[in-house]
Amino acid sequence: MNYFELFEMPVSLKVDAAALAKKYFELQKKYHPDYYSTASNEVQAEVLEKVAHINRAFKTFKNPDETIKYVLIQKGLLEEEEKYQLPPDFLMEMMELNEALAEAAFGDAGSLDEIKMSMENAEKEIYLPVQSIIENYKDGDTSEAALLKVKEYYYKKKYLNRLKEQLKQNEI
Template sequence: MDHFGLLGLPRQYAIDRDALERAYLERAQAAHPDRFVGASSAEQRSAMERSASLNEGYRVLRDPVRRAEYLCRLAGIDVDSSEPEGGAPAMGQAFLMEMIERREAVEDARREGPSALDELRDGVEGELDDALDRAVSALQQGDSRRAAEALVERRYLQRLLDELDDEVER
């Protein structure tokens, strides 16, 4: 059973955060291992496994990016995999060249100073949001492949943002 089914929620990107909270708390309380202290070891193990599954499902579904990635995985595209079949879509050569140029722009901004790094960082943050918006839109249209492409692009941008953050901290 997937995380949505486990928590009694529809399999879609848009979820009601309050409903997610309620569903998680109700199910977590019912499955909590402490409720099975006097039960058989098989029942205790089952409660622990169910509790762990509920916790993982809740963590994934409450995070917008992880939820989008999970929906892609349910559609047969694992953005964490590099397998040719069912793995993350390969990014085009033009995009990869752009990312190399952007890393060079980080070096240039570092030499220019903190304000240049901040300006570059602000732009990348906006692009992160845009990439997630494109992924969500694609998911809502049933286009998991396009959603996965936007999520992979978002990962590249996140790494660039992390690099910028490292530069700002120096």
């Protein structure tokens, strides 16, 4: 059973946070191990597996990037260890940010703020072309070409997240 079926939600690239929380607590209550304490070992094991599945789904849906990844994997458009080739212009921009990060590690905090702002701008810039696809996704209606744009966004965002993590390390 996929995560959307488990949570009885339509397949979406952007999950409704309120509906997610409500369904999560409903499922947690329904499958709470205390309710099955007198059941057979087999049933208890099944319930524990179900709870683990619910928790994995919830964790995935709480993270917008992981939700996108999950949908793309379900659609067969993304593989776990895929070597995706990002556009050269994006890679050049990220290389410049990476170099600026390396230089800022030995410089002042002001340049770190500048880099942070550049990263925020880059994040907005990569989201704009896919915003309507992500926010208005309809399973079965959204074209594969549109989903491939979302896939490119996912990999760009992943790259940017690595740089953000480096920035956090430099701020410490």
